[in-house]
Amino acid sequence: MELKISNLKKTYPGGVKALDDISMTIPTGMFGLLGPNGAGKSTLMRTLATLQTADSGSVTLGDIDVLNEHDKVRQILGYLPQEFGVYPRTSALALLTHLAALKGVGQNARDRKDVCENLLNRVNLTNFRHQPVIQFSGGMRQRFGIAQALLGDPKLLIVDEPTAGLDPGERNRFYNLLAEVGESIIVILSTHIVDDVKELCTSMAIINLGKLLFHGSPEHAEQSMQGRVWSKTVVKAELGAIQSSYQVLSTKLVGGRPVVRIVNNSDPGSGFEPASPNLEDVFFAHLRAA
Numbered sequence: 001m002e003l004k005i006s007n008l009k010k011t012y013p014g015g016v017k018a019l020d021d022i023s024m025t026i027p028t029g030m031f032g033l034l035g036p037n038g039a040g041k042s043t044l045m046r047t048l049a050t051l052q053t054a055d056s057g058s059v060t061l062g063d064i065d066v067l068n069e070h071d072k073v074r075q076i077l078g079y080l081p082q083e084f085g086v087y088p089r090t091s092a093l094a095l096l097t098h099l100a101a102l103k104g105v106g107q108n109a110r111d112r113k114d115v116c117e118n119l120l121n122r123v124n125l126t127n128f129r130h131q132p133v134i135q136f137s138g139g140m141r142q143r144f145g146i147a148q149a150l151l152g153d154p155k156l157l158i159v160d161e162p163t164a165g166l167d168p169g170e171r172n173r174f175y176n177l178l179a180e181v182g183e184s185i186i187v188i189l190s191t192h193i194v195d196d197v198k199e200l201c202t203s204m205a206i207i208n209l210g211k212l213l214f215h216g217s218p219e220h221a222e223q224s225m226q227g228r229v230w231s232k233t234v235v236k237a238e239l240g241a242i243q244s245s246y247q248v249l250s251t252k253l254v255g256g257r258p259v260v261r262i263v264n265n266s267d268p269g270s271g272f273e274p275a276s277p278n279l280e281d282v283f284f285a286h287l288r289a290a
Contacts, residue, residue, distance in 0.1 A: 001062045001155060002027050003048070003186055008057035010043055010210075018043035019054065020210035030182040032197030032204035032218070033190040034283060040210040041190040042082065045160045048188070049079045061156060061186075078154030080145045082161045086133040092120060092144055093129040096151070103152050119147040124173060139166045146174065150181065157187045163196060175200055198279045206286050213286040218279055225277035225285060231261045232272045249284040263288075 003026040010019040018040045035041050046052045048059065050070040059066035066073050087095060096116040097109075106112035120129050123143040128136070133144055142162065149157060159178070163171050178187060178200060189196060197204050198218050206214040214221060229249070234242065236258060242248065246262040253259070261275060262268065263285050275281075 004060045006058045009055045011055055017210040022212050024205055024212060024215045026186055028186055030187050030201040032201035033188060034197050034204060035207045036192055039208045042160055045158050045190050049077060049158050050074060076155040078149035078157040080149040080159040080162055084145055088134050089132050091130045092125055092133050095133055096147060099148050100151050105152050119150055122177060123147045139170050142166055155185050157181060157185060160190045194280045194283055206283060208287055221282040222277050222279060225281050228263050228265055229261060229275045229277040229281050230264055230268055230272035231259055231275040233257050233259050247288060249281050
């Protein structure tokens with residue numbers, strides 16, 4: 001099954017183009033949607049999740065018209081938004097079971113409870129299943145959100161900035177779970193964290209200000225920068241001159257000293273050394289070129 005997006009447009013009041021003629025095809029597997037805050041990622045996710053309308057364009061999931069057949073999409077959709085509300089004083093198991101009933105999961109109450117118990121175990125919340133979700137920490141609540149998104153064995157799973165609030169252990173557990181799920185369905189991971197895409201996704205896109213800047217594999221993205229990335233350790237007083245003379249990708253402190261990475265098609269000299277390109281270089285290069 002493929003998700004095909006063609007010429008999708010959305011303009012908000014005031015003339016802000018959140019989606020500016022977006023076209024791409026997303027196959028089965030993990031797909032990373034990378035972009036800074038305000039790039040249009042959440043608008044695209046909400047449109048695919050049938051939560052808002054587009055101005056024009058088309059989206060198909062197999063033989064389903066996503067923009068017009070909302071009920072069909074929702075039967076095979078799992079969605080984890082950036083933020084979600086919960087009922088006060090309702091335990092994780094009770095709330096998940098209620099959501100399962102609304103989604104038509106299971107033949108009876110026993111089946112639904114078994115499904116929900118299993119999902120809470122997969123996201124490491126078994127020991128907290130009788131605790132009200134409103135009392136959960138940010139990371140625990142996010143894990144609950146992942147569990148509800150997996151109800152009904154979705155064929156399309158959309159997760160919007162999912163690792164916010166997760167500690168390193170929870171983040172790795174989440175990665176493993178998504179990688180397992182993504183073997184057989186389409187999983188769209190929207191994030192501004194480059195490592196999330198590099199570690200999980202077989203294909204990706206970069207968008208900014210509603211425009212599609214890159215579409216391909218992380219490996220191809222890095223290869224496209226081969227021989228064009230250079231780095232140099234400098235003193236702070238040099239930064240202004242370097243920023244005015246070169247296309248700076250990033251500046252990071254290493255051992256208390258700035259390390260500057262630039263993009264240049266040939267050896268820039270001036271003490272710059274060739275550097276192996278990474279996905280962060282690709283990300284910043286596309287943003288600066290847009």
